[in-house]
Amino acid sequence: MEPEARDQRSMRLRAQLAGAFEAAGSEADATPSAADVDIVRAPRCVYLMGDHTDPNDGLVLGAAIGPETWLAFRRRRDGFVRLAGSRPMVGGEFWIDAVSVEAPSTLADPAPIDFAAGAAWSLREAGLPIRGMDGVFDAGDLVGDPAGGHSGDHTGDPGWCTALELSVAMGLIAGAGLVEPALLAALAHRGGREYVGRIDGMADHFLATAARSGRAVLLDCRSLDSHLVPLPAELRLVVCDTGAPPHPAAILAGRRADCGRALTLLAERMPGLMSLRDLDPALLWRYRTSLPETLALRTEHVVSENLRVMGTAAALAESDFDRVGRLFAESHQSLRSLFDVGSPQLDVLVEIATSVPGTIGSRMTGQSGTRSVTLALADAVPELLAAVEREYPRRTGLPGRAFEVELVDGAGPVA
Secondary structure, three states, X not given: OOHHHHHHHXXXXXXXXXXXXXXXXXXXXXXXXXXXXXXXXXXXXXXXXXXXXXXXXXXXXXXXXXXXXXXXXXXEOOOEEEEEEOOOOOOEEEEHHHOOOOOOOOOOOOOHHHHHHHXXXXXXXXXXXXXXXXXXXXXXXOOXXXXXXXXXXXXXXXXXXXXXXXXXHHXXXXXXXXXXXXXXXXXXXXXXXXXXXXXXXXXXXXXXXXXXXXXXXXEEOOOOOEEEEEOOOOXXXXXEEOOOOOOOHHHHHHHHHHHHHHHHHHHHHOOOOOOHHHOOHHHHHHHHHHOOHHHHHHHHHHXXXXXXXXXXXXXXXXXXXXXXXXXXXXXXXXXXXXXXXXXXXXXXXXXXXXXXXXXXXXXXXXXXXXXXXXXXXXXXXXXXXHHHHXXXXXXXXXXXXXXXXXXXXXXXXXX
């Protein structure tokens, strides 16, 4: 984002915060000075490679992308949290001490305030010095964008939820400098998992804190070690959304359970096997007959996807675009045929993208089952965006959208 645009966004958020809570609460409980307003930002993420490896201690190659969620906040002297946003759904309030896993909010259909409460609960349980705050969100262009939800429902999208959790966590500890990025990611993830009941892994949170502008992140989901992978200067990243409803949570839970059952059966033959991450193709081939066919397919995806993560990182480092394209195609096919999380709409998006000269590779990505990620040469992006806008509605009847996204820094304060 250009400095002028950042300044305008900052001024707008400060003005919104100044008027958001003036009619509610006690001024004696809040810090009244505008000079005490801070702003933090948290990105969303996209996986270039490594879908569904995270719960199996695997490898992920991802990046932090905009639009970023911004939170302007003013610390309070008490433990009350009040949040508002440019859209009514982003708002609510709670007392930090009243949040517990024994008495959670209405989590069968979680609202944004539930993710905020989960972050507060996790920080409190970790013994960090937190206080209440008044805060105003600006989540960027969420409605209909590829990193947002569907029909205004952003709580089903892990990228939006992760950005909200991280920004609230930074607000509660008065910025990002008091804890290491890895700890911030771990605590935000714990809140989503244990309070809200999210079933996704931790990769989004760690990518969103470890990322650097213009670079991808190679993340080891077991050791949590990460390495930056520069994206070749001539490449651009395009994310597309099908406009279709996301996969039900039960599908993701079922795939995760399949992997767990496969691990249990394989460990009977290989004592000491702790994770599908520890398998290679030769071991899987040797013991494949001990698995029902469905579990064998799920395991084959995890094993092969881990190899593709390493291959893609190496190919990008060497600017081997042909290899990147092959690996993207293999991953899309594996997710569709082995892990069974594809859709006809995703196939259409990938077909359109790969038909455009200058496209390097395209594949489905993310847990929602509604997005594709495409790497393309910079000169090809206008035609790629136009092709999706022109061809996708004609072939599917859905209003799919395509966006070029910027690779941004991980979560932190807005300078």
